[in-house]
Amino acid sequence: MTKPEKRAEVVRVALELIAEKGFHGAPMAMIAERAGVGAGTIYRYFENKEVLITELYRELEERIFQALLAGYDPDQPIRERFLHLGTTLLRFFVDHPLEFRYLEQFHNSPYGVEHRRDKLLGKGREDDIFRGLFVDAIVRREMKDFPLPILFSLAFGPLLSVARDAILGFYTLDADQVARFVEACWDGVRR
Amino acid sequence: MTKPEKRAEVVRVALELIAEKGFHGAPMAMIAERAGVGAGTIYRYFENKEVLITELYRELEERIFQALLAGYDPDQPIRERFLHLGTTLLRFFVDHPLEFRYLEQFHNSPYGVEHRRDKLLGKGREDDIFRGLFVDAIVRREMKDFPLPILFSLAFGPLLSVARDAILGFYTLDADQVARFVEACWDGVRR
């Protein structure tokens, strides 16, 4: 196995294990074993477990950002842009259960809260695409007049909740239901 | 300290510590110390840590159920019943941050998923109050026609999301905002 392959394999296994069993169900020794490398080898690529965890998070964030960007047209009407982002996001989660579960684990950890705090009170990144849309919508009076973070909760709270349940196997979402669901989210935020 | 006082104190401290630092940030020894009892004493009241955790969860569930019941009138129109349950729940969470954080921790643990699975596929308890309302609403065509669990996500996803952020201190919710927010949730589920 080449050097970059090893790193990638460690990251892949870490995603899988942590998504399935949580941070505390994924000891470094187990990650190493399943990745087919020595326990110490991981520390050649990541300073410690925390760095591995946050680095993996960053990579996921980037992939989602790219997925959202694909096919996004800033010139479309607000409603259409909202529907596009919502369905893309929900589909991404449903199609990538491991990634979704990982994000949830991360968000419910101290790292996640810290990270979130920075985002809400500072410069976003893929937030910008959401932030831009929402600010635009408020100015044009097409969305309810709530503070931005509250509007985010209103719009994406249902989305995350339904993705979680679908991924846990409580039910399945077909394409039509996804579309109708995101429209329902729109009903929640729109004026 | 009398016997029942000790038990109650252990439960109180466990709630506090676990809510603030998670299951893994709340070692039994620390719970014991802050509760003013010996480490071994906890095991006179709870077989092991898991039992303590699930027992505490059950007690919280019961308190929420009671809060929801107070002032609930099954004869009111669907919209009013929905608004009552929503605002009561959201207010309860905002007023009881420790309890909310504990519930979140629990839900994101293996116990929680198991528990949830039972609920969605079986007999509810305080669910009944929600289930009854929602089934009623669908039959009368006052809510969108989604499977029940999806409708729950649509209605309560935003609520949990906004409660979480408020409790983490990202913003504060006054009474007016709570009311308007729950109405926005209603916009999401209503036909």
Added chain:
DNA sequence: GCTAGAAGAATGAACGTTCATTCCGCATAA
């Protein structure tokens, strides 16, 4: 082209720490 040696990468046993749980001596009340 071949080989000796250096340099870098990988390894996994070992370490120190932390945790849930157990156990035994002690105190209190009968």
Added chain:
DNA sequence: TTATGCGGAATGAACGTTCATTCTTCTAGC
């Protein structure tokens, strides 16, 4: 005196991390 409940030191399992050693790859000299 005896019995009961309690405390907290002791225990052993599990973890993240380290480091002395081995293995691999590359370079340089012939």
